[in-house]
Amino acid sequence: MPAAHVAELVIYFGIVLLLMVPLGRYMARVYQGEVWLARWLGPLERILYKVAGVDPAAEQPWYRYAAQLLVFQLVSGLGLYAILRLQQFLPLNPQRLGPLPPAVAFNTAVSFLTNTNWQAYSGEAQLSYFSQMALIVQQFVSPAVGLAVAVALFRGIARQSSKTIGNFYRDLVRGLLYVLLPLVIPFALLLSWQGVPQSLAPYHPVTTVQGQVQQIPGGPAAAMTSIMMIGSNGGGYFGANNADPLENPSALSNLIVWVMILLVPFATVFTYGEMVGSRRQAWTIFAVMLTVLLAGFALTWNSSRAVGPRLAALPVRSSSGNMVGVEERFGPFLSSLYLPATTGVSNGSVNSAFDSANPVAGMVALADLMLGCITPGGDGAGMYGILFHVLFIVFLAGLMVGRTPEFLGKKISIREAKLVMIGLLITPVAILLLAAPAAVLPASLASVSNPGPHGLSQILYAYSSGVANNGSAFGGFGAALPYSAIMVGVAMFLGRYLIILPALAIAGSLAAKTSAPVTAGTLPTSGWMFGLLLLSSVLVVAGLSFFPALALGPVAEHFALWAGQLFPLH
Amino acid sequence: MRELRASLVMILAIGLLFGLIYPLVMTGISQLAFPWQANGSLLRQGGRVVGSALVAQRFRGPTYFHPRPSAVGYAANGSGASNLAPTNRLLIAHVRRRAERWQLRLGNKQAVPFGLVTSSASGLDPDISPAAARYQAPMVARSRHLPLHLIDRLIARHIQEPLLGILGRPVVNVLELNLALDRLSAAQKASGG
Known part of the structure; x- marks a missing residue:
């Protein structure tokens, strides 16, 4: 690799590494203490x-927290759908545009509600x-909701014999005002x-x-691009997204x-470390995420440096690559650096096609989505996503050594194990069950634009992107056709709420427990050994599920x- | 009912703050601090706006440098890529046709810089590589009856080097190069050259 590229990597990663820990600790104070910004924004x-x-002081048990979240999302979603269907009667429509078709309006409402930003319109x-x-x-709202769920889960892990996990509206509003706003x-x-x-x-x-x-x-492109990037949204102001020279x-x-x-995704790892009182474990989780990210970059860059023999x-x-x-202005190198970041985070913006x-x-991007976008994942979503793997490994390793599985001193019982399995399996099950009919039904195949195996990749990519709430696409895919618009909408919905609900349920159930003192027999949940186990869980669950489809x-x-x-x- | 009301009021209030006030304030600051950039980086020639420095525009014929091909016909308000897969037969056909056309324009069998035969991700890529600019220089020099070394010097002056020598790669902005080319031609004519 030329020296300039090495220097570029150092600068790119260096800035993130420098900022993530202080930001993560600041975010922990936002959700469980006070911050100086409250002096100005408190009113x-x-x-x-x-x-x-x-x-905001009324603490909620997990089911009240979840119910409030769902009602808020339902109201926001219906409102958004209504706006898209009735825009011809609403103000600020100088070009007198008509309503979005029902299927596309449904897709778009779900897409922005779930932090996906899949763009069928x-x-x-x-x-x-x-x-x-x-x-x-x-x-703004969807990353704030993701962060709220994540910190609710962190509290569940940290609290002792507590019936409550926080207050939804307080977490939502503080995320918006004290995390997202000062960054955007x-x-x-x-x-x-x-x-x-x-x-x-x-x-x-x-x-x-x-x-x-x-x-x-x-138009307000800079304002939108800012929250689209900070909020792991990815839905751009312009068609070509961050490849458009006016956007990037x-x-x-x-x-x-x-x-x-x-x-924000990496910072959230350190927010977790602060809130559960285990900085060491945060570094272990960070190392696993970074490993997958770097491996993805190496594979992408290696693949993009050449073109096929026919070209x-x-x-x-x-000779300079694809x-x-x-x-x-980006070339294959900066495009290869962007790809595993935007798919490892459930961001989904792109700076190349x-x-x-x-x-x-293309397979690196697809595989990142199939992992569920957890390296490091979307705002909040990446952290609660990877915690399913953490709990899974604790449970599995506990069974293997014949001891009651314990996580930060709390016993992991059958109830949590079942909830973990729901959250872990929803990604592969939803992707495969939705992509299979889509690969044979004529109404779906009309969306496919490239012939041969790449056509199947386009279908797999669409549903993986939906379930993982990523929003990037193999752009030739006809996302606006009714079948694909509706079914990808279903994918985004399942991939968001069937992970959020078990995450909050686990939060509630862990909050009620008391930590036992750590003994010599407890499986350490930090360090390289646990990191390796976590990495293998992340890779094996997806690998076993998706290998035939990827082949x-x-x-x-x-x-x-x-x-x-x-x-x-x- | 109280839940519904709280949700409704909360989303409306958040909407007002982040959907309206936030973009308006950002617009105000940007318009004051970076008016040229905030309004699309428009370039003028002879008092007339001729395009955006950030958006490729179509150049035809041998008298101007050409930008990269566009999958969207250089529609500034509809950016997009060809989205052809690397194994798509159409992709190979497109690249071959463009390469042959360049060789015909230049009247030689030199290998064509890859950027000139591939459409970018946006279809609006304002840049070409320095190699792609030098490749086109003989065509431009011949049609404008200008010595090649003047064109080469013009290109060299318009190479934007990577920031700090590290970030990004050297590129040439096609519109800026062509505007400078027109000025060069005019100056040569005025001096009777």
Whole structure:
């Protein structure tokens, strides 16, 4: 690897490593103490509680917490669906756009509610400014909900014989005001400085040097891009997302958005360490996440450095790597660095076209989704996702050595083990059960745009992206067709709430227990041995579930590519 | 009922704060601090806006440098990629056709820089590699009756080096290069050259 690339890696990772621990500890104070920001925003916080008529000091048992969360999500979701269906009667619709079709409106409402940001609609052509603003609101709310669930679970682990796990609205509002808001403002300004538009003006018609008419977009792009990155949303203002030069104009802006992808997800690991009082375990979990992330990058970069023999045989200079669907200012290297970050986090923004990536690079993205986006995962979601694996390993290792499994001194019983299995298995079960019919039904196959094994990869990718709440796509996939819009909507819904509910149930059940003192016989839940066990749990659960499907999709395409086989066959 | 009311009021209040006030405040600050960037990085030539420095526009014929191919016809408000898989027969056909066309334009059999025959992720990639610019130089020099070394010098002046020599890779902005090219031609004409 050239020295400049090594230096680039050091800068990219260095910034995240420097910021994540202080931010994580600050976040722990947001949720369980006081922060200096409350001096300025405290009145606003109290007004929010007051108008909504909620008592932030009222602690809730897990089922009350979950019920409040679900009612809030239901109201927000129905409201968003109504806005998308009725936008022609609402203000800020200068282009007089009609309603979104029902299937696409359902898909979009679920997509933004669940922090997925799968985009079946075309923003520029189909959404009024009012609808776009409604989506931005969910881009703030959905990561705040994810963080709320995560800290509720942390409290459940940390508390002793407690009936309650926190207050939902308090966690929601504090996440919004003290975590997300202070991060998005400086980042929005940095992006705007780099060239991302931030205006209220309509599109600017321009006659080019040779007389073409171009509509140069305006609007609040920097503000949206900022929360889209910080909030692990990924749904961009422009069609090409972070590959669009107006959304990610330079090498510097690319560094900024990359840091934004990983910042809160990694920080949440250290929030966990603070709240459960085990910094060592936080570092172990971080190391596992980083290992998968780095391995994904190495595989992607190795795959993107070359093109297949059929392209290489043409009279072109392709020695610098795959440039199909890649921007010149990023090249294969920065595109390869972006890919495992955006799919390891359930971010889903892209700075290259994944559909045109070489098969192994595409498979890294797909595999990240199939792991459930937990390396390091979305805001909050990554941490509660990987804690299922942690508890699973504690239970399994406990059984193997014949002792009652204990986690931070708390006994893991059958009830928690069952809940863990639901949260662990929902990802593979939902992906495979939804992708299987989609691979044969004509109504679904109409969405497939590439022939051969890559077509199957497109279907697998769509449902994996949905269930993992990622939102990136193999872009040729026709996401707006009714079958795919509805079924990917179902995928996003299952992948969000069938993990949130068991997570909160586990929080409630662990909170009620008391820690026993750690003895010499207790399985240590930090250090390299536990890290290895955790890593194998993460890889084996997904590997066993998905190997056959991957073999028929990206693996088959890989061998076809290097054998010079193209599709359709003739 | 109290739950429903709380949810409804909370989402409306959050909506007001984050859907309306936040973007408005950001717009205000950006418009004051970075007015050029915040309004689309528009470039002017002779007092007329001719495009955005960040958005590729179509250039045809031998008198201008060409940007990379676009899967969306350089539609600034509809960015997108070809999304052709690496094993898609169409991809190979497209690249071959573009390579042949470049060799015809240049009148030689040199291998074509890869960026000039592949569509980018956005279809609006404003840059080409320095190699892709130098590759096109003879075509531009010939059609403008300018000595090649002047064109090469112009390209060299327009190479944007990586930040700190590390971040990113060297690129040439096609629109800025072409505007400078027009100025160069005008200056040569004025000096009777």
